Amino acid sequence: MLEVNGRVYPTDEEGYLENISDWSEAIAEAMAAADDIKLSEAHWDILRFLREYYHEYEIAPAVRVLTKAVGRRLGKDKGNSKYLYNLFPDGPGKQACRYAGLPKPTGCV
Amino acid sequence: MSVPEKLQYPVIPLIREDAAVSDRSYQAKPELMQALGYPGELPTDWKNKVLASMKQQLEKSRALRVFMDSCVQCGACTDKCHYFLGGGDANNMPVARQNLFRSVYRRYFTLAGRWFPWLVGARELTRDVLDEWFNYFHQCSECRRCSVYCPVGIDTSEVTMAGREILSSVGIGQKNTQNVINKVNTIGNNLGMPTAALKDTLAGLEEDLLDETGIPIALPLDQAGAEILLVVPSADFFAEPHVDGLLGCVKVLHASGLSWTFSSVASEAANFGLFSGSHEQMKNIAKRIREAAQQLKVKRIVFGECGHAWRVAYNYLHKLAGPFDFLDQDYPIPQHILEVTVDLIRTEQIVLDKSRNDEYVVTYHDSCNVARGAGLGAEVGGQFEIPREVLRSVCNHFHEMPQGSTHAETFCCGAGGGLLTDELMQTRKQGALPRMSALQQVVENNGVTHMVAICAICKSQFSRIMPEYGYEMDQVLSMHQLVGNALVLEQ
Numbered sequence: 001m002l003e004v005n006g007r008v009y010p011t012d013e014e015g016y017l018e019n020i021s022d023w024s025e026a027i028a029e030a031m032a033a034a035d036d037i038k039l040s041e042a043h044w045d046i047l048r049f050l051r052e053y054y055h056e057y058e059i060a061p062a063v064r065v066l067t068k069a070v071g072r073r074l075g076k077d078k079g080n081s082k083y084l085y086n087l088f089p090d091g092p093g094k095q096a097c098r099y100a101g102l103p104k105p106t107g108c109v
Numbered sequence: 110m111s112v113p114e115k116l117q118y119p120v121i122p123l124i125r126e127d128a129a130v131s132d133r134s135y136q137a138k139p140e141l142m143q144a145l146g147y148p149g150e151l152p153t154d155w156k157n158k159v160l161a162s163m164k165q166q167l168e169k170s171r172a173l174r175v176f177m178d179s180c181v182q183c184g185a186c187t188d189k190c191h192y193f194l195g196g197g198d199a200n201n202m203p204v205a206r207q208n209l210f211r212s213v214y215r216r217y218f219t220l221a222g223r224w225f226p227w228l229v230g231a232r233e234l235t236r237d238v239l240d241e242w243f244n245y246f247h248q249c250s251e252c253r254r255c256s257v258y259c260p261v262g263i264d265t266s267e268v269t270m271a272g273r274e275i276l277s278s279v280g281i282g283q284k285n286t287q288n289v290i291n292k293v294n295t296i297g298n299n300l301g302m303p304t305a306a307l308k309d310t311l312a313g314l315e316e317d318l319l320d321e322t323g324i325p326i327a328l329p330l331d332q333a334g335a336e337i338l339l340v341v342p343s344a345d346f347f348a349e350p351h352v353d354g355l356l357g358c359v360k361v362l363h364a365s366g367l368s369w370t371f372s373s374v375a376s377e378a379a380n381f382g383l384f385s386g387s388h389e390q391m392k393n394i395a396k397r398i399r400e401a402a403q404q405l406k407v408k409r410i411v412f413g414e415c416g417h418a419w420r421v422a423y424n425y426l427h428k429l430a431g432p433f434d435f436l437d438q439d440y441p442i443p444q445h446i447l448e449v450t451v452d453l454i455r456t457e458q459i460v461l462d463k464s465r466n467d468e469y470v471v472t473y474h475d476s477c478n479v480a481r482g483a484g485l486g487a488e489v490g491g492q493f494e495i496p497r498e499v500l501r502s503v504c505n506h507f508h509e510m511p512q513g514s515t516h517a518e519t520f521c522c523g524a525g526g527g528l529l530t531d532e533l534m535q536t537r538k539q540g541a542l543p544r545m546s547a548l549q550q551v552v553e554n555n556g557v558t559h560m561v562a563i564c565a566i567c568k569s570q571f572s573r574i575m576p577e578y579g580y581e582m583d584q585v586l587s588m589h590q591l592v593g594n595a596l597v598l599e600q
Contacts, residue, residue, distance in 0.1 A: 013135050014531065057306035062347040065313050081349055085582075091573075093348070094531070106289050107299030108344040108379060108415075108529060108565035109351075 004030045016097070016104050023051075023101030031099050035090075039099075043087055045073065050100040060097050060105055117511050117550055121188045125197035132536045134247040134528075137282035144291055145390070148280040155279045156234055160217055162278040166271040167218065169388075173271050176263045177214045180207065186255040186265075191520045192248050195539030200245045203255035203265045209241055210268050239281060246272040247283050248536055250528050251384065251417075252477035252521035266526070270386035277385060285530035286384045293394055298343035298377035304330075307376055310346050318356060322598055326363045329370045333405050337362065337369035339446075340378040340398055341413030342565035351568050354414050354587020358446050360596050361589065364459045365449070369411070372401035378418035379565070384527035391421060395429035398422075408437040411444045414587055416478030416525065416564030419445055423483035445485055447563065450592055451495050454502050460597040463503050469591065470506040472557045473497060474544065474571075475519035476564035493517075496563060496588060503595035508555040514547035522562070524570035537570060538577055545578040563588045 002009045002017070004026050010018040015031065017023060028047060032039045039047075049069055053061040061069070063081060071079020084092035093105050139149030152158055167174045186203040188194065193201040200206060208230070215222035215231035222231035232238070251266035276282065292301040302310070311328040318326045329335065339362070345355035362369045375398045382391025402410055410433075412422050422443045427433065433442045441448060453459045473496060479485065485492040493516045500507050514520055523540030524533075551557040562568050562585055571585035 057303065057309060059300065059302050059306045062310045062313075062352070063349050064317065064352055065310055068313060068317070081583075105300060105347065106285075106292060107301075107347075107377075108342050109300065109348040109569055 002027065002030065012104075014098075014104065017101045020054075020101050020103070027101065028099045035095070042074075043099075046070065046084065046087060046092065046096055047100045050096055050102060054100070054102050060093060060102050063093065066092060116513075117546075119188075119513070122194065122197040124199045127198065129192070129196050129198035129201060129248055129536065129539075130244060132248065132533060133244050134530065135284040135532050136243070137284045137287040139280070141284070141287055141291060142277070142280050142282050145277075145282070145287055145294075147277050147282060150280050152279060155239075158279050159234060159239070159275055162275040163214070163217070163271075166275060167214070170267065170271065172264070172267050176207070176267060177211055177218075179261045180204065180211065180263055181261075183260060185258050185260060186263075189255045189258050190249075190265075191252075191254070191523060191540045191543045192250075192536060195523075195542035196536070200241075201248055203259075203263075206245055206249060207263070207265055207268050209238070209245055210272050213238060239276065239279075242272050243276055243281055243283075246276070247528065247533070250477070250521045250523070250525035250540065252525055253481040254477065254518070254520065257481065257517050269526075270383070272386070273384070274386035277387065282385070283527055286381050286527040289379075289381045290385060290390055290394070293377055293381070293397075297374065297397070299379050299381065300343040300347055300377075302343055302346065302376065304373040304376075307346065307371075307373060311371070314352070314356065314359075318359070322360075324363075324598055324600060326359060328359055331373050331405065332368075332370035335368040335370035335405060335407055337367055337409045337411050338375070338398075338402050338405060338407040339369050339371055339411050339413060340375050340401075340418070341371075342379045342415040342418060343377045344565040344569060345413060346376075348565075348569060350572065350583065350585060350587050350590060351414075351565055353590035353593070354568075355589070357587065357589030357591070357593025357596075358413055360593040360598065361446075361450050361453065361459065364596055364598055365453055370405060370407070372405060374404065375401035378412050378415040378422075380418055380421040381527065383417050383421050391425070392429045395421065395426060398426070399430040399433070402433075403435060409440050409444060410436065410442065411446055411449055413446050414563040414565065414589060416476040416566060417482070420478040420482035446589065447495050447499060448486055450589070451486065451499055454499065461503055461592075461595045462597050463505050463595050465594050466504045466591050467506070468558075469504060469586070470508070470556050470558045471500065471504055471561050471586070471591070472508050472510050472548065472551050472555075472559075473500055473515070474510075474522070474560050474562045474567060474585075475515055476562055476567050477519055477521045477525060479563060480519045481517060499588065499592065500561060503591045508551050508557055510547040510551050514543065520544045520547070522564070522567040522570040523574065525564075525566050529566050529569055538574060541570065541574045541578070545575070548580075549578075559584050559586050561586050561588050561591065
């Protein structure tokens with residue numbers, strides 16, 4: 001369960017939203033705040049890309065797809081995992097997916 | 110008289126009672142269990158159901174029955190499990206883990222246990238027993254290290270796999286494993302990556318290869334008539350360092366001149382049916398590979414770098430999904446990518462410049478499922494020698510980790526068998542201790558900079574866990590990344 005602005009949203013044991021349609025920017029901010037992270041424009045750039053990609057492909061982008069997209073938008077020096085881990089220390093695949101309201105990637109990853 | 114060489118002193122922990130009792134996997138939700146054909150909740154007559162399921166397992170698996178009866182409690186296995194070595198919980202000693210099951214077996218399936226339970230360590234089946242099973246059977250990575258030291262060859266993984274399937278039969282499943290199996294059933298791979306996403310990802314990787322090599326190298330999907338069907342863990346499409354290994358495999362196949370394809374039907378090598386202990390699930394997952402091979406009219410099936418996929422394929426693929434009489438019988442069925450690569454190296458069909466890997470001083474982590482669950486090549490011990498032969502062919506600086514931590518005695522990465530899930534992070538960190546200690550030794554003595562693995566789970570586990578032990582996440586590499594680096598491609 002996650003409570004934001006007086007409303008309660010169902011989540012799984014690890015805090016991923018049960019319903020992707022519940023997502024709002026306020027929810028992302030609340031999740032990040034709980035991890036002591038203040039979302040900057042750099043964070044939002046990633047979160048928006050994740051949501052767009054998921055909307056089209058029904059899965060989060062592979063690491064390479066994500067780093068390449070970031071590299072194209074923000075310059076090659078930022079198109080790598082190190083940059084993403086600086087923003088999301090628990091990993092772009094997991095932490096960023098959670099903030100973006102996407103389900104957790106499963107399997108051997 | 111010769112003096113033995115000094116070894117690293119192994120530290121066996123003192124027992125820490127119940128240290129891991131609360132390290133518990135998430136349980137699968139009722140809807141998930143039902144989708145997989147299990148009851149959603151514990152039935153009221155669960156005790157009869159559990160005993161019936163135990164009976165079934167014991168009748169189906171002669172090994173299980175023999176393992177139940179043949180243990181003499183000698184204790185040779187007690188300090189061999191990485192989870193015990195890292196955490197100290199007595200129930201993570203293999204014999205104690207088995208006894209959680211054996212005690213119930215004795216009570217209900219042996220004469221002595223039925224009449225004199227107090228004399229033979231037999232105990233009643235209660236609800237608490239199921240909880241204990243669920244906890245400790247999911248703190249076993251099915252790696253079989255204990256069986257190497259057992260004087261009668263008891264394999265704990267057979268016991269815990271049977272235990273997991275028995276638990277599933279009364280609605281108690283591990284969320285991680287069952288969730289993944291459901292995704293294979295509904296979407297086609299462990300990740301849940303639909304075909305459109307796979308196509309997009311492959312197109313992106315083709316661009317990367319072109320940028321890097323200047324050569325157009327295709328990553329074909331569903332190309333009928335190709336010689337080889339390449340089946341890889343879906344993590345290879347998704348994560349690092351897996352994807353670098355995948356690109357290495359692709360480069361090798363390109364250089365070999367063989368035509369090959371991925372399949373959208375079999376876009377996953379892994380078979381989590383091994384982890385849930387369900388023969389049915391294992392069979393259903395394996396069948397997709399046969400279907401894909403027939404549809405695409407390929408002549409060979411080659412598996413990528415995935416430990417338990419190879420364990421299942423090497424041992425059971427024919428039984429689960431055979432016959433494979435439509436494939437080219439002159440090649441191993443199935444074949445491992447390392448067998449392909451080593452053949453190409455031995456026959457000098459590919460050109461290698463190993464100085465290109467001079468920045469790496471590497472060691473090799475034998476992935477447990479390949480080392481103890483399968484073989485490679487035609488020779489006995491090929492699963493140890495072939496990876497090393499390939500590594501030495503592509504890399505000038507290779508050092509072995511200490512004796513007792515390699516080859517048949519290798520340690521699991523700490524996350525095999527369905528344990529690569531975040532709620533078990535404590536178990537995973539502790540289970541990695543023996544491997545991290547062995548690595549530390551070659552880092553200090555030989556200046557090793559990277560550890561090479563050939564299993565998707567090992568790679569994910571190490572890139573997550575190595576930073577906890579003071580390394581960088583990118584100090585674990587895929588074997589075929591190094592092969593790809595060294596490979597000289599014709600322009």
